[in-house]
Amino acid sequence: MKTEQRRLGLLGLILSSALALGACANLSDSTLTGDAAKLQSLAALDGKAPTRRTLDIQTWQTAQGAKVLFVEAHELPMFDLRLTFAAGSSQDGGVPGLATLTNAMLNEGVPGKDVGAIAAGFEGLGAEFGNGAYRDMAVASLRSLSAQEQRKPALALFAEVLGRPTFPADSLARIKNQLLAGFEFQKQNPGKLASLELFERLYGQHPYAHPSDGTAQTIPAITRQQLQAFHARAYAAGNAVIALVGDLSRSEAEAIANQVSAALPQGPALAKIAQPQAPKPGISHIEYPSNQTHLMIAQLGIDRRDPDYAALYLGNQIFGGGGFGTRLMSEVREKRGLTYGVYSGFSAMQARGPFMINLQTRAELSEGTLALVKQLLADYLHDGPTQQELDNAKRELAGSFPLSTASNAAIVGQLASMGFYDLPLSYLDDFMRDVQSLSTEQVKAAMAKHLDPEALVVVTAGPTVAQKELPPPTDRPAELPSAVPH
Incomplete structure (x- = not known):
């Protein structure tokens, strides 16, 4: 299983597996049955190797400057929508954790709805919202049935979450506490400690050097005003890529892209990240x-x-x-x-x-x-x-x-x-x-x-311990390590 994940994760789209939404219980590609699932479900292949799908990728730009990529797929009565912004931690601007906090707060509140009402809204429509922030990018995703009665309200709520987050104070305090608890837990994970130091040494003063989640020193001081300012510039339509796949016509896809793009703050793409300097080995x-x-x-x-x-x-x-x-x-x-x-x-x-x-x-x-x-x-x-x-x-x-x-x-x-x-x-x-x-x-x-x-x-x-010589190579090594890696 781990080998398969690595193959897919590196197929040329390194971050795709990290950003995948996963299966929604009532909209999963692999759980739908009947004629609708024939071309989409791996289970329906009955052990046969999946065939290569030829993708007819259509692309255009919205009036607000968002790039759109669209593939029609009418086998299932659903669609997947993903917005990708150059709004990862490399855009933190000296405030480590700002991008992560902003992204985590998107669905915590919009005018007239708190986090519970937003979650209930998506759930009641059988839709799934997903989000995440990484070094290069931040994402927000929607999976919904494509019928008008589900699609229209799901898109309206999604557009509100992306375009009008209120960043409520109680949610901000809760998420900060979650991040701070995570930092304490990291102290018990030597692999994580090694990773943090490795990126610091590899990247020095470059924006990739600091952890995407920020640090115990930077997170407490981040304010609601900083989140609002970051959202206004980094979640701008000109800084967005809209990917759309599913049971939609070109005109329907254009309407969705226009609706979401128009709901975002208006502004240009952010500057590309500079290349790092070679570190000292x-x-x-x-x-x-x-x-x-x-x-x-x-x-x-x-x-x-x-x-x-x-x-x-x-x-x-x-x-x-x-x-x-x-x-x-x-x-x-x-x-x-x-x-x-x-x-x-x-x-x-x-x-x-x-x-x-x-x-x-x-x-x-x-x-x-x-x-x-x-x-x-x-x-x-x-x-x-x-x-x-x-x-x-x-x-x-x-x-x-x-x-x-x-x-x-x-x-x-x-x-x-x-x-x-x-x-x-x-x-x-x-x-x-x-x-x-x-x-x-x-x-x-x-x-x-x-x-x-x-x-x-x-x-x-x-630990620092006395070292031993390595065993010679053999077809039958004496023993494996005493603990499974974590």
């Missing part, structure tokens, strides 16, 4: 009393529009992105029993996101494991993948890729990312074509161009 350690040591190994990777994206995606799948069978999993877990799981990945964003390797291992083997992982990376960059590894990765991707358009929810996520990162409408087909045409030398060259084993930023979190 080296190792830092967080002392933590545990049996396991967390190892996080990273360097700056690529932005989302880098022309080497397909080659790096495929190269990483072979090295550490595809679960069992990767170089990392084979050498670190299967042959030596040093960890339950080890993974690598590029998180390509508006500016250069991180390339990261992370794992847990027994504390007394942590230094040897770190040296092994660094050597495996250096060897891979020097030698590149074998032809068999490349062929296997291409075949695996060809088999799993149809899942990226197997449901309306999956498609709306693809459209949102294509619009947000200014990818061509032919992106999905281009990506598969590019991947399948890659040679071992092209993958090797791309990986070596973007990664440097001497430029790694490493953060470890665990």
Whole structure:
């Protein structure tokens, strides 16, 4: 299951899985029955591989400046709507947590309705509202039946939530307390502590450096007036991408996009995030009393529009992105029993996101494991993948890729990312074509161009203990780590 999630999460739309709304109990693609579910439900395929859906993507711009991407899908009597704003924590402007708080407060109150009335309104219509804020973006989503009697009131409520949030004081206090409680909980999670320090070291003064949720020092001081000002500029129509998929005609889709766009504050797109400076490489350690040591190994990777994206995606799948069978999993877990799981990945964003390797291992083997992982990376960059590894990765991707358009929810996520990162409408087909045409030398060259084993930023979190030599590789490792990673 974890392997599948990683495949889908990195299919070229890194953030799609993180932003997915999930299934609504009464509107789930996979739970509808009868003729309406035949083309949408994976269960209805009866074990057969899903077929690749050809998407007819229509695009236009609203009068207020929002970019719209739309796919008609009449198999189900429903639609999915997702608005993506350049309103993530990279736009916090020196107030860490501002973007997260603003997004979390959208559905806490509108004129005449409190959070309970808003929730009851969506629930009574059989509709689902979703929202979230991340480093690059903030999102708000609606899933509803497409019949007028449900669609019209659901859209009206959605437009109010996005365009007229009141940011009530009691809700603001409650959400601040939830965030502060989360910060206290993080102190008990060495992996989270390592991640926080890693981003600080990777990004320094860049907007990606601070955590999206803010900090215990910044959250208490954020005011309602700051939320209102952030909403006015970051949730402006010109800063929005509208993705729409479902049982709608073009004219109905245009009406929905116009209604939502007109309800937003009016204003332009925010400036793009600047590229970060290369960080100073080296190792830092967080002392933590545990049996396991967390190892996080990273360097700056690529932005989302880098022309080497397909080659790096495929190269990483072979090295550490595809679960069992990767170089990392084979050498670190299967042959030596040093960890339950080890993974690598590029998180390509508006500016250069991180390339990261992370794992847990027994504390007394942590230094040897770190040296092994660094050597495996250096060897891979020097030698590149074998032809068999490349062929296997291409075949695996060809088999799993149809899942990226197997449901309306999956498609709306693809459209949102294509619009947000200014990818061509032919992106999905281009990506598969590019991947399948890659040679071992092209993958090797791309990986070596973007990664440097001497430029790694490493953060470890665990106890300081006497170190032991690593066991030699074998087909039957003596033992696995004493605890499942968390």
